[in-house]
Amino acid sequence: MTPTVEELVEQVRPVDRTAYAQARERHAGLAKPPGSLGRLEDLGARLAAIAHRCPPPVPSSPALVVAAADHGVHAQGVSDWPQEVTAAMVATVVSGGAAVNAIARTVGAQVVVVDVGTLRLGPVPDGVRDERVRSATRDLAVEPAMTLDECRTAIRAGARVAAELIDGGTDLLVTGEVGIGNTTASAALFAAFTGADPADVTGKGANLDDGRTAHKVDVVRTALARHAAAGRSGPLETLASLGGLEHAALVGVMLAGAAARIPVVVDGVVTGAAALAAVALAPEVAGYLVAGHTSAEPGGRRLPDRLGEPALLDLSLRLGEGTGALLAVPLVQAAARVLTDMATLADVTRAPSTLPGPGAVDAAIAAPAPLRGGEACRGRS
C-alpha cells in the first residue's frame, strides 16, 4: 500500500548534523589545503547529512523521473505551443530522442516517464508509466486546478514510482517534467509560496513573446487573487489550487527520496515550484534537495535562496525536462567520492616519498594546522 500524504510527510526525518560535522572534519584532514574544494566540500558534507553516515555512499544508480501532465490554464493563451506537444514530448522521451535522453546517456542515468495527467491523444506509448489522475488540470485562473483528492493521488503516484526505483537500487533521484503551460502554474506556485510579485517570477517559458508574457503575468495575478479569496492557504490547498499534476507527482518523488535518505536533485523552475510545495508540506525535505542548476526563467534565481544554497550549475538553461539536474549528477558523485577515496594529510606525511620534490612535501605538510583527530570519519584509506 502506498502511504498517505500525511504518512509520507511523517516519514521524513531531519538530516544528520553529526554526519555533516564528521564530513567537515574529514575534509579538513584530506590531502589538500583545507577548504580548497570549495562548494564540492559543502555538497559532500550535505551528502553525509542526507545519508546519515560519513563518508556518504557514492551514488552509482541515478534515475530521472519525468512527470508529465497538461494544464487547463493553457486556455488563457499562456503558451505559444499546442497542448499536443506534451504527449508528443512524452513519446519522444520514451523513445530516447529528447534533450534529456542525450544528457541522461552522458551521465549514465535511467529515465522514467510518468504520465499523471496528459490529454493523451492516442494510446499510451510503450515505456510510459501510466498513473494518470485526470486528463489535464482545470484552469487555475478560474478555479482550483485540482481537487485535494486529485492532488493527493498524484503525490502518492510520484512517491510510489520513487519508492519502487529505490527498491530497485536507485540511489540518486533526479527530477524532471514535461507539460505545455506548466511555467504558468510554476510562476503561480512561486508567487504563492515565496510572496514574490507575479511579475518577478513569471517568464517566457518556452519562448513566449513579450506581449503575451505580460498577459501571462496578469493570468498569474488573477489566479493568486482567486486563490487568496478562497481563504484556503495550507500547502496542500495551495498546490491543488495553483499547481499541476506533475508538480504534485514530483512532490511525492521528493518526499519518498527524503524518507529513504537519498539526495533528490532539483531541475529548473517547474521542479523548483514542486520543491517549494514539498518543503512547505514537510520542511525537513529541504535538507535532502540539491539545487542542480539555476534556470534562466525569472523564478530560477529565487529557488536556491529558499533551499539555502546556491545551485551547482548556471548554464543559462531554460528547458526543464530534468536537463540541468542531470548535468549536476557527476558533481554529486564527485563530492561523495572525494570523501571516500582521497588520502589524508596524515597518510601523505607517513609516505612523503610518494609525492614529488624531496623534502618539499614534509615542509608543506608541517605548515598547516595539525589535524584534529577523533571526529572525522574515515574513507577508504
Ligand SMILES: Cc1cc2ncn([C@H]3O[C@H](COP(=O)(O)O)[C@@H](O)[C@H]3O)c2cc1C
Ligand atoms: C518542443 C518542446 C520541448 C520541451 N521540453 C521541455 N519543455 C518545457 O516547456 C514547457 C513549458 O513551457 P510553457 O509554459 O511556455 O508551455 C514544458 O513542457 C517544459 O517541460 C518543452 C517545450 C517544448 C515546446
Ligand SMILES: O=C(O)c1cccnc1
Ligand atoms: O526551468 C524550467 O523548469 C523551465 C523553463 C522553461 C520552460 N520549461 C521549463
